[in-house]
Amino acid sequence: MLRSNFDLSLSLFVLLLLAVLALLGPVFWPVDPLAISLRETLQAPSLAHPMGTDHIGRDIFARFNYGAKISLTVGIVVVVTGAVVGGAIGLVSGIVGGLLDNALMRFMDAILAFPPLILAMAVTVGLGGGLETAALGIMLTSVPYYARLIRSDVIRIRRLPFVEAAVASGAGITRIIVRHIIPHTVSTLLVQAAALFGYSVLALAALGFVGLGTQVPTPEWGVMITEGLQYALTGQWWIGVFPGFGLLAAVAATSILADKARDLLDPRGQYTQL
Amino acid sequence: MVHSILSRLSGSLAAIIGASAIAFLFLRVLPGNPARLIVGPLASEETLHAQMERMGLHEPIYVQYWRYMRDFVTGDWGFSYGAGQPVLVQFQLRFPASIELGIYAFIFAFLAAVVLALLATYRHRPVMDATVRMLSIFGMGMPPFWLALILLVVFHEALGMFPGPGAQLSRALTPPPEVTRLLTIDALIAGELRTFANAFQHLVLPAIALGMLPFGYLVRLLRANLLDVRNEPFILVVRSKGIGYWAATVRHALPNAFLPTLTASGMIFAQLLGGSVLVEKVFNWPGIGSLVVDSILRKDFAVVQAFIIVSAVLYVFINGLVDLLYGIIDPRVRG
DSSP: OHHHHHHHHHHHHHHHHHHHHHHHHHHHSOOOTTOOOGGGTTOOSOSSSTTOBOTTOOBHHHHHHHHHHHHHHHHHHHHHHHHHHHHHHHHHHHHHOHHHHHHHHHHHHHHHHSOHHHHHHHHHHHTTOSHHHHHHHHHHHHHHHHHHHHHHHHHHHTTSHHHHHHHHTTOOHHHIIIIIIHHHHHHHHHHHHHHHHHHHHHHHHHHHHTTOSSOTTSOOHHHHHHHHHHHHTTTOTHHHHHHHHHHHHHHHHHHHHHHHHHHHHOGGGGGGOO | OHHHHHHHHHHHHHHHHHHHHHHHHHHHHSSSOHHHHHHOTTSOHHHHHHHHHHHTTTSOHHHHHHHHHHHHHTTOOOEETTTTEEHHHHHHHHHHHHHHHHHHHHHHHHHHHHHHHHHHHSSSOHHHHHHHHHHHHHHHHSOHHHHHHHHIIIIIIISOOSOOSSOSSOTTSOOOOOSSSOHHHHHHHTTOHHHHHHHHHHHHHHHHHHHHHHHHHHHHHHHHHHHHHHTSHHHHHHHHTTOOHHHIIIIIIHHHHHHHHHHHHHHHHHHHHTOOHHHHHHTTOOSHHHHHHHHHHTTOHHHHHHHHHHHHHHHHHHHHHHHHHHHHHOHHHHO
16 A cells, blocks of 8 residues: 555656656746757766757757656547547447447447547648648547547446436436436546556657657657657667657656546456556 | 357458448448559540440449459459559558568567566666566657667667668579568578678568567567566465475466467557558558558559558458467366
8 A cells, every 4th residue: 555655656756857847947947948058969968958958059958848748738638529529429429329329330430440649640741731730630540549448438427326216306307417327437537538648648659759749849849859860879769768758757757646646446456456 | 159159250351341341331432443554644535435334333332342352363363554553462562561570670679678577677676677567668658660760870880790671682682482482481481691791681670660560569568468477376375385486477477377468469560561651661661561652642543452452461361360279278178
């Protein structure tokens, strides 16, 4: 129990730290992440540049903070929109049932049969590239996960006695859905969203890495890793390594949080905690 | 039995048809006329229409889809105008490297997961258990392309233990005669141990980079299931009959804990065989993943479409195999 609380506080601390860097980074480290300084190229980490500088002398720490802002913002936006769209599809599918349910779920299955990253890339390229379309592409590939989960949850809930009681006491369908079914799916949705946050952040970095999504001067973590790749084998490891630590920290912390939340909601599944 | 096989087959077919139809529709709906890409921006409307006629683009979309699938089944996968080659030829050139890398990555992930899950659940050793948990969380949280970079920096740049990116085999060595087109296996068939060792060395780092994520997932699953099965009464019975800890674990607990892992392994293996877009790029690996990314960037969608169908087929096929394996491991399923 002690250890699980330690995990929890550590991951909360890491997320808080990243959020502080993202929001307040420009305040206490007022260096322009895009400022080129040709006299200070490829410098190793030092007091003046805690994470070193890249091939055109940009300060990696400032870029790291800016990257934290992009990754966390996109992660949150993708997760929220994905949960709303996927949740809505799951809700409709679970409540209406029948032919519509079947059609929607077959469609979700077909999306799941795609290699997810390839689908996100194809959507991004198809819609013209850039950060917003990358976020849209990632969101689309995450929708089926929410939809399937919420659908099975809705089907489970609508058979429970309290829904029956609500029907018996004359509640209308809208009231039952809004007041009785939706509140009971929120916890499931939250856990799934926490788990998919990591996926979204990693997918954005992957799209940036192959040159889709964020465009080059913008300091996004995936783009920074690509830039670091060319210098990794000539000794300047810091360019690509630090942004990866940011990704690792963000994803590992949220996945621990998601696990904890799942344990809390499903006490019987205690043993699956890792 | 026959009924269940039939329903499974029709389900698989539906998944393949669904994925290919969505891919086809989606790639057609995208802005940009494929015929325009071929004739170039300066060509006249007339040339464009002639080209569209030749490609069958004026037909209704379901006719186009039907034609595409019919050609696909007979081996005509379309023509990649970006590379100036038939798509099938490109796949034949690129797939073996991806398959070989995928196999080794899978072996790494699977073996490491089994060994570490056994160690993590051995008696009560909190330190070991916590280490494995950390490894699992890190494995699932690391961007594979970043891990690839770290591995290159540490094991190639700093320690010089493994060769760097850009090749499957040192230039000094001649590739073995092609049989399976998987370098390590061909080298073994030809009996050239030095070539085998060299090709293997080139595979180690990319295989670890690619296998880390599946490893994290599998070790977590297997650990949880092992702990679960170990508390079952039959293990107590086995132990009380005087069978040692390891014999009871390996012979009795492990096979029972394996079933969920096996399902997950099937999906993971299918994905790994399809190549990894990102790791292949870092190691400059001549596989299918880098081909697909380059094709997406070039908007050369014939390749992407074929890749999506091949992935769906692989996915369905390997999951079918796993279902068969289930029957061998778990007699209850045979029924």
